[in-house]
Amino acid sequence: MxxxxxxxxxxxxxxxxxxxxxxxxxxxxxxxxxxxxxxxxxxxxxxxxxxxxxxxxxxxxxxxxxxxxxxxxxxxxxxxxxxxxxxxxxxxxxxxxxxxxxxxxxxxxxxxxxxxxxxxxxxxxxxxxxxxxxxxxxxxxxxxxxxxxxxxxxxxxxxxxxxxxxxxxxxxxxxxxxxxxxYSKLTVNASPEPVKKGKTVTVTGLLSRANWDTGKYAGYTVQSVQLQFRKKSSDTYTTVKTVKSDSTGNLKTTTTATVDGYFRYNFAGTSTTSAVKATGDYVDVQ
Known part of the structure; x- marks a missing residue:
């Protein structure tokens, strides 16, 4: 109705x-x-x-x-x-x-x-x-x-x-x-793959949400998003740092490669926008 x-x-x-x-x-x-x-x-x-x-x-x-x-x-x-x-x-x-x-x-x-x-x-x-x-x-x-x-x-x-x-x-x-x-969406990409131990990993992504006025998705700007990591041998993600989406909803940060594992972004949501976790992106550390 x-x-x-x-x-x-x-x-x-x-x-x-x-x-x-x-x-x-x-x-x-x-x-x-x-x-x-x-x-x-x-x-x-x-x-x-x-x-x-x-x-x-x-x-x-x-x-x-x-x-x-x-x-x-x-x-x-x-x-x-x-x-x-x-x-x-x-x-x-x-x-x-x-x-x-x-x-x-x-x-x-x-x-x-x-x-x-x-x-x-x-x-x-x-x-x-x-x-x-x-x-x-x-x-x-x-x-x-x-x-x-x-x-x-x-x-x-x-x-x-x-x-x-x-x-x-x-x-x-x-x-x-x-x-x-x-409804919100969240992507993640960690590179380079593979990467040498001790080198820098760059993690990018995009936080977007439904725009009910236009019927499309648009970047959700200036929002706090957690970068999380889990070891290949573990089932548990831990938070590495918190970053903010930019003026178009994009996310970008760096961290140091230590062991094989998965990086993801995690958005806790707001009163107007749903929480969302990106699917983990695997990085092979050599």
């Missing part, structure tokens, strides 16, 4: 735009889950996210909301992440009815004025654990080409949505947090 939310300055209402309906339901034979979800959020306006308490006319609430601590998204591939939660509902609600759906959402921005909202293409699946509770699992489906801009990177909040075919609905925000991160 793609629900990009902007706040209308004049009215303060939550406006939803560019919501795509799945091709399978484009003929209008039945309303799609995500189209119905967009309508629900539009009707609730900003009040949908102003508090952790449920907002709406259905007797439901969400708890135990579990989502990955970070979600890395590239430039083209759709990414889905699983969310689990407990749904508590009134005895009059049949969670297995064709008239009832529910699912997870995540939203970016302040709680009273979300900048973007994302959810699943399909509703969650739930298994009853009592007459009024259920264990549910749903997806957040993310298409970076249509749904994200660079400003979306960072902390998002979790929410739950329930709706019925007769326009009943409830939304509950503030359930959890996750980081939506720009």
């Amino acid at each position: 793609r629900i990009r939310a902007t706040v209308a300055a004049a009215s303060g209402a939550l406006a939803l735009s560019a919501l795509a309906v799945p091709a399978a339901q484009a003929d209008g034979s039945a309303p799609s889950y995500r189209a119905e979800a967009a309508k629900v959020l539009g009707s609730h306006g900003k009040t949908a996210f102003t508090a952790t308490a449920p907002v709406g006319d259905l007797d439901v609430s969400f708890s135990n909301f579990k989502i990955a601590s970070a979600i890395a998204v590239g430039t083209t591939n759709r990414v889905s992440t699983t969310v689990t939660y407990t749904l508590t509902h009134g005895a009059d609600i049949d969670i297995n009815s064709d008239d009832f759906d529910n699912g997870p959402l995540i939203y970016k921005g302040s709680i009273d004025a979300p900048e973007n909202v994302l959810g699943g293409d399909l509703p969650a699946t739930c298994t009853a654990t009592s007459s009024t509770t259920a264990s549910c699992k749903g997806l957040i489906d993310i298409d970076p080409a249509d749904e994200l801009s660079n400003s979306d990177a960072g902390t998002w909040s979790g929410a739950g949505l329930a709706l019925t075919s007769n326009d009943g609905s409830t939304v509950q925000g503030g359930l959890a947090t996750t980081k939506l991160q720009r």
